[in-house]
Amino acid sequence: MEQPINFFSGFSFNDLLFLGEAAGRTILISILSITIGTIFGCLFGWILQVSGTAGAVSVGAFLDIFRSVPLIIQLILFYNFAPMIGLSLDPFASGVIVLSIYAAALVANVARGGIEAVGRPMRRAARSLGMSYWQDMRYVVWPIGLRAVFPAWVGVALGVMKDSALVSVLGYVELLKASQILITRTQEPFIILTVAGAFYFALSYPLSRYSARLEERWSQ
Amino acid sequence: MIEIRDIHKYFGSLQVLKGIDLNVEKGEVLSVIGASGSGKSTLLYCINGLEKIQQGSIRVDDVDVHAKGTDINQLRQNLGMVFQQWNSFPHLTTIENVALSPRIVKKKSRAEARDIAAAQLKHVGLGDKLDVYPSALSGGQQQRLAIARALAMEPEYMLFDEATSALDPELVGEVLDTMRLLAEEGMTMICVTHEMGFARDVSDRVAFFHEGIMEEIGPPKQIFGDAISAHTQKFLANVR
Numbered sequence: 001m002e003q004p005i006n007f008f009s010g011f012s013f014n015d016l017l018f019l020g021e022a023a024g025r026t027i028l029i030s031i032l033s034i035t036i037g038t039i040f041g042c043l044f045g046w047i048l049q050v051s052g053t054a055g056a057v058s059v060g061a062f063l064d065i066f067r068s069v070p071l072i073i074q075l076i077l078f079y080n081f082a083p084m085i086g087l088s089l090d091p092f093a094s095g096v097i098v099l100s101i102y103a104a105a106l107v108a109n110v111a112r113g114g115i116e117a118v119g120r121p122m123r124r125a126a127r128s129l130g131m132s133y134w135q136d137m138r139y140v141v142w143p144i145g146l147r148a149v150f151p152a153w154v155g156v157a158l159g160v161m162k163d164s165a166l167v168s169v170l171g172y173v174e175l176l177k178a179s180q181i182l183i184t185r186t187q188e189p190f191i192i193l194t195v196a197g198a199f200y201f202a203l204s205y206p207l208s209r210y211s212a213r214l215e216e217r218w219s220q
Numbered sequence: 221m222i223e224i225r226d227i228h229k230y231f232g233s234l235q236v237l238k239g240i241d242l243n244v245e246k247g248e249v250l251s252v253i254g255a256s257g258s259g260k261s262t263l264l265y266c267i268n269g270l271e272k273i274q275q276g277s278i279r280v281d282d283v284d285v286h287a288k289g290t291d292i293n294q295l296r297q298n299l300g301m302v303f304q305q306w307n308s309f310p311h312l313t314t315i316e317n318v319a320l321s322p323r324i325v326k327k328k329s330r331a332e333a334r335d336i337a338a339a340q341l342k343h344v345g346l347g348d349k350l351d352v353y354p355s356a357l358s359g360g361q362q363q364r365l366a367i368a369r370a371l372a373m374e375p376e377y378m379l380f381d382e383a384t385s386a387l388d389p390e391l392v393g394e395v396l397d398t399m400r401l402l403a404e405e406g407m408t409m410i411c412v413t414h415e416m417g418f419a420r421d422v423s424d425r426v427a428f429f430h431e432g433i434m435e436e437i438g439p440p441k442q443i444f445g446d447a448i449s450a451h452t453q454k455f456l457a458n459v460r
Contacts, residue, residue: 124270125307125366129321130297130373139324143311218311 011186016195022178023199029092029174030161030203033099037160038153040100041107048108049115059108066105072166074098079170095167099160106156113152114145147218154211158204175199221245222267222377222410227276229262229432236262238432239276244410246376249403251419251440252412254429255455260412261304263429264379267410268299280377297325300370304382306362308354314341315350318369326373333372340368344398360391364398371402378402380411416459420444428452 044063048055066074079094089097118141126136168177179196183189222244229237236259244250252260265271267278269285269292278285283295309317318337322328328336341347344364346357354362363383370378380399384392396418403409403422413419419426420440427437428449435449447453 121303121305122307122309125301125303126309127293128268128270128296128299128301128303129369130293130325131321132293135324139320140309144309147311 008185008187011182011188011191015182015186015192018182019175019178019192019195019199022173022175023203025172026161026164026174026199027203029095029099029167029172030157030164032096033103033164034157034160036096036100037103038107038157040104042111044104044108045111045113046115048112063105063108066101067109071098071102071163072169074102075166075170091167091170091172094170095164095172099164099167102163103156103160106159107153110149110152110156111145114149115141117148118144147215150211150218151215154208158207161203162200221281222408223277223279224263224267225277225279227263227266227273227278229259229266229271229273236432237266237273240434242427242434242437244377244408246408247406248425249407249409249411249423251423251426252410252429253414253416253419253426253455254435257431258429259432260429261381264301264381264410264412267379268296268301270301293325297373298375298377300367300373300375300378302363302366302370302378302380302383304386306359306366306386308357308362308365310354313351313353314346314357314365317354317365318372321369322372336372337368340371341365343371343401344368345394358391359387360394363387363391363395367395367398367402377408377410380409380413382412382414384413384415414459416444416456428455430455 044059047059051059075095075098078098079089079091082089082094122140122144123136126140127133131139164174165176168174168180171177173181175196179192182192186192222242224240224242224244227237227240228235236257238259240259240263252263254260262271266273267280267285269290273286280295280299284290285292285295309320312320315334315337318340319330319333322336323330323333326333338347338350341350344367346361346364346368349357349361354365357365367378367383383399384395387395392415396415399409399411399418400422411418411423423440425437426440426443428435428443428447428451430449430451436443436447436452443452444456447456
């Protein structure tokens with residue numbers, strides 16, 4: 001009698017490695033997007049702060065679009081329409097670009113809040129000592145503002161990391177996509193999603209612990 | 221010497237300074253008194269260029285503060301300013317607060333900036349608080365820290381904007397004593413103040429401001445004993 005063909009096989013050690021590798025891709029796309037998004041977010045936040053109403057209307061409105069349209073729609077639109085304007089990007093590059101803009105839009109408001117957290121009297125005191133505008137920004141506004149909004153920034157960073165799961169819709173094999181592949185094969189969603197969730201936790205937890213420790217140190 | 225010629229200052233349509241003329245000589249201590257909103261604090265902000273003026277001129281040692289080509293950051297190093305709110309940098313220790321500007325603005329080495337800072341902190345009586353954060357200091361101590369921070373730039377002029385107004389009454393004395401010390405050392409000072417005792421005892425001259433106009437200026441004896449303007453007499457009668 002012939003052996004029945006087995007389409008499904010159980011969760012194995014190799015699958016864990018597969019998930020680990022995918023977690024690496026989640027880390028990669030997250031770090032890239034958060035870094036790029038933070039740099040541009042600080043720039044946009046500064047523009048919002050210095051330009052007042054004009055900035056709020058132009059830059060603010062532009063950023064609002066990216067903050068309010070669901071990320072999954074942004075990803076699909078960008079990935080499918082980019083080739084029309086001659087950009088043929090793979091899922092990874094598309095994901096980094098969209099996630100970076102999304103992160104920048106979120107960080108912009110955090111950054112503006114940070115600059116505004118340093119009151120006008122403090123800044124005048126710095127300028128009265130002979131500091132230039134940029135010296136005031138670098139040595140007074142940045143360190144004080146950073147401490148004020150760091151928890152908010154960590155929230156954005158953790159959010160972007162979790163939202164990076166949505167890049168799976170473009171076919172990029174990060175943690176969530178890898179889990180889906182394994183579920184299809186093993187039919188064991190409970191184990192696999194638990195393991196994937198544990199990976200996400202393992203990625204987030206050090207960051208939130210580290211930020212809590214920084215906050216503790218700064219509050220002294 | 222600070223030479224103020226016919227300055228006019230508006231906030232929107234509100235005119236807060238209506239043609240002030242004033243000279244302050246090297247070594248002089250001038251107290252500026254008057255009701256809130258009389259323009260006396262704004263005058264200080266105009267002197268170091270934190271506020272623009274719409275008419276007139278202010279010259280400090282023959283440099284026009286509001287002229288286009290003036291290096292305002294250079295000029296401000298010579299015009300120390302102490303505010304009502306002390307504005308300590310909360311992320312820096314006391315000595316770092318004072319050493320920051322000498323280091324980044326005057327480009328002194330770290331060691332040199334620390335030496336300057338330590339000397340100035342000792343000067344204002346905070347020699348035992350070098351490595352604490354401002355949050356551990358009282359308001360009076362933080363205000364003295366602000367004075368040390370301004371002095372670390374080695375200014376020839378000091379501007380005090382109601383330096384004791386935000387302090388608890390029991391802490392006013394230590395700050396006034398520090399200001400007195402500077403006056404005795406020959407510092408040129410313009411003090412906007414509500415401390416009439418200080419104005420009377422320490423100043424060479426007292427100016428009374430009323431609704432954007434300098435109503436009266438003269439030696440303390442004259443202002444406090446024999447004021448000409450009815451506004452001055454009324455103000456002094458009320459604060460006593």
